[in-house]
Amino acid sequence: MNYQFDFSFLAERWPDFVAGAWLTVQLTVVSIALGLLVGTVCALIRVYGTRWMKAPVGVYVELIRNTPLLVQIFIVYFGLSSLGLKLSAEVSAVIALVVNMGAYTTEIMRAGIQSIQRTQLEAADCLGLTRLQTIIHVVLLPAMERVYPALSSQFVLLMLASSITSQISAEELTATANLVQSDTYRSFEVYIVVALVYLVLSFLYRFGFWLIGLMLFQRKRKLGTAL
Amino acid sequence: MIQLNANHFIYLLQAATWTLLLSLIAFVGGSIVGLAVALLRVSRVRALRALASGYIQLIQGTPLLIILFLSYFGLGIMGYKLVPIVAAGLSLTFYAAAFLGEIWRGCIEAVPKTQWEASDCLGLNRFQQYAYVVLPQAVKLAIPPTVGFMVQIVKNTSLASVIGFVELARAGQIVNNSTFEPFVIFIVVAAIYFALCYPLSLAARALERKAHAGR
Numbered sequence: 001m002n003y004q005f006d007f008s009f010l011a012e013r014w015p016d017f018v019a020g021a022w023l024t025v026q027l028t029v030v031s032i033a034l035g036l037l038v039g040t041v042c043a044l045i046r047v048y049g050t051r052w053m054k055a056p057v058g059v060y061v062e063l064i065r066n067t068p069l070l071v072q073i074f075i076v077y078f079g080l081s082s083l084g085l086k087l088s089a090e091v092s093a094v095i096a097l098v099v100n101m102g103a104y105t106t107e108i109m110r111a112g113i114q115s116i117q118r119t120q121l122e123a124a125d126c127l128g129l130t131r132l133q134t135i136i137h138v139v140l141l142p143a144m145e146r147v148y149p150a151l152s153s154q155f156v157l158l159m160l161a162s163s164i165t166s167q168i169s170a171e172e173l174t175a176t177a178n179l180v181q182s183d184t185y186r187s188f189e190v191y192i193v194v195a196l197v198y199l200v201l202s203f204l205y206r207f208g209f210w211l212i213g214l215m216l217f218q219r220k221r222k223l224g225t226a227l
Numbered sequence: 228m229i230q231l232n233a234n235h236f237i238y239l240l241q242a243a244t245w246t247l248l249l250s251l252i253a254f255v256g257g258s259i260v261g262l263a264v265a266l267l268r269v270s271r272v273r274a275l276r277a278l279a280s281g282y283i284q285l286i287q288g289t290p291l292l293i294i295l296f297l298s299y300f301g302l303g304i305m306g307y308k309l310v311p312i313v314a315a316g317l318s319l320t321f322y323a324a325a326f327l328g329e330i331w332r333g334c335i336e337a338v339p340k341t342q343w344e345a346s347d348c349l350g351l352n353r354f355q356q357y358a359y360v361v362l363p364q365a366v367k368l369a370i371p372p373t374v375g376f377m378v379q380i381v382k383n384t385s386l387a388s389v390i391g392f393v394e395l396a397r398a399g400q401i402v403n404n405s406t407f408e409p410f411v412i413f414i415v416v417a418a419i420y421f422a423l424c425y426p427l428s429l430a431a432r433a434l435e436r437k438a439h440a441g442r
Contacts, residue, residue, distance in 0.1 A: 003305045062425065063417075066378065066425045066428055067382070067420045067421050067424070068383070068385035068420055070385045070388070070396055071385060071417045071420060072417070074399070074400075074409065074416075075409075075410070075414065075417065078409035079413050079414070080410070082408070083410055156288075160289070160290040161290065163290035163293060174290065174292055174296075177293075178296075181300065185304065187300040187301050187304050188297065188300075188305055192297070192301070194293055195293045195297065198289050198290055202287075
């Protein structure tokens with residue numbers, strides 16, 4: 001093998017990679033926050049809702065979980081714009097990621113909420129907590145605590161999956177890589193660099209979620225290790 | 228511009244068979260490599276455990292899309308030009324192996340320790356312990372999550388479209404390029420994926436329920 005590795009493009013193009021990584025972080029943080037919100041509401045409906053409310057949520061979860069994110073992104077970006085709803089690549093990306101994240105979060109949070117025993121709700125009633133207080137302090141926080149490891153690995157998976165939004169030219173990290181490699185013809189080096197950046201990002205995310213977990217759930221500290 | 232017609236849908240269904248074939252390659256390849264990863268992960272040799280765990284961390288921390296780009300464009304520029312189906316098959320194999328390896332490690336570790344001890348007492352060697360005692364019990368635990376992961380494999384084959392392999396998602400793009408009906412086409416594409424994945428999801432759930440009922 002007489003291939004000469006050449007990483008010299010980094011000297012000139014590193015700001016592009018930083019900008020791409022920053023957009024990846026922005027896209028995913030917004031998608032995670034909104035997706036968690038959608039998923040939590042849907043999970044509450046799936047457990048406590050009436051039958052008529054449960055059915056559409058169930059359909060939503062199954063439809064999203066059984067189709068590829070790539071196709072979902074195409075439907076939002078190309079499909080909706082052909083119907084007259086023109087959205088920028090970034091907005092389409094966030095919408096698709098939120099819809100996707102919401103479905104997976106619903107299933108995870110549902111498992112957590114179902115693990116809260118009925119007696120807990122009765123106790124909250126006896127203590128005179130309002131409905132909202134009960135939902136937040138008795139149901140949601142303890143439920144989230146139980147499924148937190150699953151939630152945070154889903155968040156990391158979403159961050160990695162956000163690379164797919166490069167296919168509708170959202171200028172995040174992977175799209176940046178495609179751009180730089182088409183300028184420099186150093187595709188092997190470029191993708192290795194980007195793979196490393198993703199690896200670092202996923203470690204940072206896991207560490208970040210571990211810290212957030214420590215702050216949110218102070219009652220017991222059995223959340224596993226940092227990484 | 229061409230009107231969307233029945234031939235387009237037949238074309239999409241034909242492309243879906245490539246999706247199935249690629250899924251099969253990924254699953255078979257991923258199972259072979261994944262079993263090796265799982266066994267290394269529970270090995271008694273520390274270095275081997277670390278190696279397998281490093282591999283899993285590396286693959287699970289990198290997007291599949293980047294792995295595909297590396298094996299198609301990256302290796303191509305280094306002089307190892309792979310045809311898209313080989314590049315996609317290899318990438319998905321190594322991707323699936325990391326996840327299956329981790330799932331199966333959990334299943335092997337879930338076999339009670341007393342089973343190891345009992346087979347030790349019976350004088351079985353390490354290979355016999357795995358072949359006759361531990362793996363048969365681990366397989367039983369492994370089936371529901373493995374079927375569940377097959378859904379992920381089928382969905383992830385859609386990414387092979389980015390390196391020009393004409394499977395379902397790429398076929399959808401091709402049809403869209405001549406008819407400009409993205410909404411209808413991608414809904415149909417999504418429906419075909421759903422038809423492939425939903426039975427697997429249902430099966431995984433049913434198996435899960437059966438496994439729990441048995442205990």
